[in-house]
Amino acid sequence: MSPAEFRRYALFYLGYYGALGAYTPYIGRWVSANGHGGYAVGAMLALWYGGRILAPPTWARQVARSPAPGHWLVAGCAVALAVFAGFTRFDHGLMLFVVMGVFALFFNAVMPQFEAMTLNALGTRNHDYGKIRMWGSVGFLLVAASYGWLLDRLGNDAFIWLTLPWLALTAAAAWLHRADPPSPAIDPGVAREHLWRRPGTRRLLCTALLMQLGFGPFYVFYTLQLQAHGHDGFAVGLLWAIGVICEILMFWQAPRLVQRFGAHKLMAACLIATALRWTLVAFFADSFAWMALAQTGHALSFAAFHAGCMRRMAELFPARRDMASAQGMLYGFSGGIGGVLGAGMAAFAWQHGGGAAAFVAGAGCALIALCVHVATQRFARSVPA
Known part of the structure; x- marks a missing residue:
């Protein structure tokens, strides 16, 4: 390019x-x-x-x-x-x-x-x-x-x-x-496998959905969680800024990490880091230092995980004619269904158990996503990185 x-x-x-x-x-x-x-x-x-x-x-x-x-x-x-x-x-x-x-x-x-x-x-x-x-x-x-x-x-x-x-x-x-x-025309003489049935696709979509589900408490209640533990508006804004700055730095370095470790290992590390991040927010929200440390995890939770997903999508759907449909499917599953369910889960947990319950639920979703993701390893090995 x-x-x-x-x-x-x-x-x-x-x-x-x-x-x-x-x-x-x-x-x-x-x-x-x-x-x-x-x-x-x-x-x-x-x-x-x-x-x-x-x-x-x-x-x-x-x-x-x-x-x-x-x-x-x-x-x-x-x-x-x-x-x-x-x-x-x-x-x-x-x-x-x-x-x-x-x-x-x-x-x-x-x-x-x-x-x-x-x-x-x-x-x-x-x-x-x-x-x-x-x-x-x-x-x-x-x-x-x-x-x-x-x-x-x-x-x-x-x-x-x-x-x-x-x-x-x-x-x-x-x-x-x-x-x-436009994407290359589809050869009518070649049977086209349904995207949903392609090996590894459903597990990748489920992993992305569960990760987004775990982000529900963050998108809906993170600011309220910080305010409830005594942080003022300046501190809240600074913590948001820390997360986005780390995200930018990670996007710049992500190509090297993807090349060195591969998408599968990188995404697994991101899921582990995300579970730890939400656990910190659940139990140490009164400490600005711990919250700043947790926000640095946005580099892995969001940027590196997103870059890893894009790499896996390119591996699973190398044909240009499939890419737009595949991206729409990923976007609908993770940002759509995952977003709706994540907001609902966060609201229910917040209402009945407060911020700690909401973010513990988010950490649990990340751990479940890790289990699902590990099951894709045999498919990741079958596709050249």
């Missing part, structure tokens, strides 16, 4: 995750500031995760049939931008949820497609994926770390207007990929 191509792909990740860095931490604050209660906030997040389940598989099928997949990418990003602008007018009533639902469908549809395009462009150098994906983490960090301060000064109504430029950047970056070539 040439430097110009690298910048083209990195720009999309920067814009997409910059927008996500605004949405994930601050959509609840905006909804609450408009007078809605916890159920409305929960419904908005449920629609978001529901979009991750429904959109990627359907979108992937249409992209696979299209002679111009880049046009689909541009269209999806443009529609997401236009629909999100609807929040400037609709912030109450049924239309609030309609806008959220449509936005979730289109915004969640395009990333699996682009992940597939990135891996296809990298070809045999798929271990370099982390260096490109790192720019998404940079965008997330810039926005998540600064928008709280900006909203305090500009008011919560500025949330939509501050997010729209990042969505516009994503659409502009997608335009640079409008002429990307």
Whole structure:
């Protein structure tokens, strides 16, 4: 991949995750500031995760049939931008949820497609994926770390207007990929094995789902857990920043780790580290030092694990024609079903046992994922790394 191509792909990740860095931490604050209660906030997040389940598989099928997949990418990003602008007018009533639902469908549809395009462009150098994906983490960090301060000064109504430029950047970056070539046509004389039945696929999907399930307490209650143990807003923001900075550094180093240890061993180490991380958050949340140490684990829990998953996807689905559908399947299982179930599990555990119970449950999910992952070793050995 040439430097110009690298910048083209990195720009999309920067814009997409910059927008996500605004949405994930601050959509609840905006909804609450408009007078809605916890159920409305929960419904908005449920629609978001529901979009991750429904959109990627359907979108992937249409992209696979299209002679111009880049046009689909541009269209999806443009529609997401236009629909999100609807929040400037609709912030109450049924239309609030309609806008959220449509936005979730289109915004969640395009990333699996682009992940597939990135891996296809990298070809045999798929271990370099982390260096490109790192720019998404940079965008997330810039926005998540600064928008709280900006909203305090500009008011919560500025949330939509501050997010729209990042969505516009994503659409502009997608335009640079409008002429990307389609996947090779399927040879009708060759029987195509169903992706779901390919050896190792179901276990990889289950591992990713369980990892995302374990992240449920973190995404929903991490800030509340810290506040309940006496940490102020500055400390909470600093801990989030530590995690994202470690994530960025790991994405830069991930290619070397994947090449040296292989995806299977790296993912196993990530699952062990994640179980330890959630255990620390469960029982030592009153200590800033222990929480800072736990946040460094985000390098393994998120960045290295994600890079390992991408490597395994490239190994399991080397044909370009399969990659978009495979990425949609992974995205729907982990971020979609795993996200919905993880949020529900976290809420139940938090309600009945507090933060300790929620994060112990998250650690348990990571350990179960490790057991499932170990069972894939014989399949990993059968596929060249």
